[in-house]
Amino acid sequence: MIPRFVQPSGKTLIKFLSVAWLVLSEAAPVSAQITAFKQAVAEAASENEGVSAFYRDSGYKAIWTGKDAESMERRSALFNALSLADLHGLPQDRYKVEALKAQMADVRSVRDLGQVEAALSQIFVKYARDLQSGFIKPSTIDKDIVRKITRPESNVLLSEFANAKPSAYLRELAPASSQYRALLKEKISLEQLLAAGGWGPSVPVRKMKSGDAGRDVIALRNRLIEMGYLNRTATSQYDSSMQKAVEAFQRSHGLEVDGVAGTGTIKEINKSVADRLKSVIVALERERWLPxxxxxxxxxxxxxxxxxxxxxxxxxxxxxxxxxxxxxxxxxxxxxxxxxxxxxxxxxWYVPRSIITKEYLPKLRANPNAVSHIEITDSRGRRVNRGAVNFSNYSAKTFPFSMRQPPSKRNxxxxxxxxxxxxxxxxxxxxxxxxxxxxxxxxxxxxxxxxxxxxxxxxxxxxxxxxxxxxxxxxxxxxxxxxxxxxxxxxxxxxxxxTAVVTNTGKAEFRKDIYGRDAKIWDAMRRAGVALSAVQG
Known part of the structure; x- marks a missing residue:
């Protein structure tokens, strides 16, 4: 009877499959084992055509479950990368690591081993694609996010990985842009701040300006100090230092720079570390969408x-x-x-059809000489005499004319x-x-x-x-x-x-979510399993 493998842990996990091959090699002739392994890989990989193509082209050669040092190195590198998925703002549970470990622990036959081989490849492909080009399809979030996402073919990824240094290859999957690296650094910094309690109490939402004093000004002072915009001071006055700190905050948050802490500025100052961390995590996913x-x-x-x-x-x-x-x-x-x-x-300016029918046609029905700075032309480009046309006869669908504004400073x-x-x-x-x-x-x-x-x-x-x-x-x-x-x-x-960017000087800046798109993306990421984490410094 072939023994059942116990659940591996730690370093045992990357070695036990080698032991599996040694045990299984005594159970049946080598040719039968190879056939059973190939059949199992073919069946299990059939869910992904690219994975299937890779194994067909390679003669179903194992890249994960072999007893050689290269296979062990690939397994080790993959599980290490998966353990750090949340560092990149990827949903840790998406890769079913514990289920994969359990499947590996349950290997009792060559067929089981072949299924593990395919499972490891499929998890690798999912992770590699997610890290390279994002795990969310933009068009499912908002129809105005119309990015063409280039996702690498599964067989190409596997072929490259099989011929590369595993750890180095997995590290290089993430975008190489300086912005991505800076966002990762900012994410860790905000997670440490979250663990430490954030930026302290919020500030009363009322207008404060130079010359003001009192408890509300002290609350603003303390918040600005914690956020790094103001050096430590005991003043209770809205002095020139505080005004400069408010201006610096306004500048790095896209606000009107006037040094006055109005309600709009205070609301942005009161945004929590968690809110800013969400923006950074969304920005990481957005960075993966770019070419x-x-x-x-x-x-x-x-x-x-x-x-x-x-x-x-x-x-x-x-x-x-x-x-x-x-x-x-x-x-x-x-x-x-x-x-x-x-x-x-x-x-x-050739007026778009939507503007013609929604904005200008109603005006022309009421007054043929409306929007007189715009020429009305027929299908041949000839100018139309407005006085000879009854615009009330036309609907948005039947309006037969085009409209053009000639070159001028008023264009x-x-x-x-x-x-x-x-x-x-x-x-x-x-x-x-x-x-x-x-x-x-x-x-x-x-x-x-x-x-x-x-x-x-x-x-x-x-x-x-x-x-x-x-x-x-x-x-x-x-x-x-x-x-x-x-x-x-x-x-x-x-x-x-x-809504979150890091400047070349390493300073994080934030902007308002004017169309609400980032809120939609975060909601999708949260539902997929991305969670805010507080990291001890």
């Missing part, structure tokens, strides 16, 4: 920060304020990546737009509504991204192909003619949504 190769030079638009940046070799070389889509159905700016191909100087797109062709019809552009950039929350557009400094943005893009980009830009602008200017080198564009 591994961002582009040495790329454009980064963070919706929650209302900013657009040009990044060169990991450093921000240009940044400007932005306006994004209004927080309402059909207007929220989607998240995706693409490539910028050209800019249009002196653009016409809705301003004087330049930047195009990265995409099915969402999203692009970056100038705007005549400059006053909106002074606001703290800048979500007002129909979905496209408006830039505060579009000319300077254009100069920065053209600098890589024109000797004097500013002069070139204005020479085209001054013609008043709509002109397409191709970029000689296409530029990756990443439109992201990040």
């Amino acid at each position: 591994r190769e961002r582009g040495k030079r790329h454009i980064l638009v963070n919706q929650t920060d209302f900013s657009a940046q040009i990044v060169d070799e990991g450093y921000v070389t240009f940044q400007t304020r932005s306006v994004i889509g209004k927080n309402m159905e059909g207007r929220r700016t989607p998240e995706f990546s693409d490539e910028m191909e050209h800019m249009v100087i002196n653009p016409s 809705a797109l301003g004087l330049v737009k930047f195009i990265f062709p995409n099915k969402h019809n999203i692009y970056l552009h100038d705007t005549p509504q400059k006053h909106l950039f002074a606001r703290e929350v800048r979500a007002y557009s129909h979905g496209c991204i408006r830039l505060s400094q579009p000319f300077e943005f254009a100069y920065a893009l053209l600098a890589h192909q024109e000797e004097n980009p500013k002069d070139y830009f204005h020479s085209v602008l001054n013609t008043g003619t709509e002109t397409k200017v191709p970029l000689k080198q296409k530029l990756p564009v990443h439109i992201i949504y990040r």
Whole structure:
């Protein structure tokens, strides 16, 4: 009778399968064992075509359950990696480690051993994919998160792993970006803070400013000290040091920097360590969704920060304020990546069908001369005489005309737009509504991204192909003619949504969840088994 293996623990776990092979080798002829092992692997791996393909191509050679040192090293590396899954904000229970250990302990036949071989491969593939590109499918969270997630094929992962140093390979699965590493460090720091009790008592929600004094100011002082924005002091006055501390907090949380602790600022100051930790864990998952190769030079638009940046070799070389889509159905700016191909100087605005039918048609029914700055054109592009049309005869479905605003300073797109062709019809552009950039929350557009400094943005893009980009830009602008200017080198564009980021100086910054997307992601992560943990320092 083949003996039942006892539940392994510790180092015994990585060695016992070698013992299993020695015991089982006495139970039946080698050829029969091999056949039974292959059949078991084939059956158990059939759930995953990629895993099945790997074993078919390798002749069902064992990579986990062999008695050689390489197999033992792979098992050890995998279980060590799985034990640290929660470090990356992955749900520990997702990988069923205890069930896998129990299955390994229950090996009583070659067939059982083959099933363990396939099970280890399937768990490895799940973990590897999760760590490389996230464990949540973005489109299931919000229809406006339209990222194309590239998930590696199971057979490719297994083949690479089988020919690599196991521990090194598993470590390198996570995104290699400096942002991911910084977020991991911030996660550990916040977990230690959580274990230590956080930032202390919350602050009464009322407006406080320079010259104020009293218990509420002391509460604010203590909170700012615990958060690292203010050096230790015994003052009960809202003095210049406290004002500077409030300004620093406002700056790192995307708030209006005025040094006044208004109710909005106090509410952000009162956000708990747990709340900030959730943002960081969500940011780790979001970082896994992004392309591994961002582009040495790329454009980064963070919706929650209302900013657009040009990044060169990991450093921000240009940044400007932005306006994004209004927080309402059909207007929220989607998240995706693409490539910028050209800019249009002196653009016409071709009004989207949705705006024509939802906003302009009702106005035209009431007054044919409404929105007179917009041309109405027929299917051949000819201008339509408004006085000859009874707009009341048309519905949103039957309206046969297009609408266009010619180039001008009053154009809705301003004087330049930047195009990265995409099915969402999203692009970056100038705007005549400059006053909106002074606001703290800048979500007002129909979905496209408006830039505060579009000319300077254009100069920065053209600098890589024109000797004097500013002069070139204005020479085209001054013609008043709509002109397409191709970029000689296409530029990756990443439109992201990040409520937690870490700057190049290592300082964590946080933003408001303006569309509520991060709350949805956290809820999905929580339901999948991700939990906040307090780590002792």
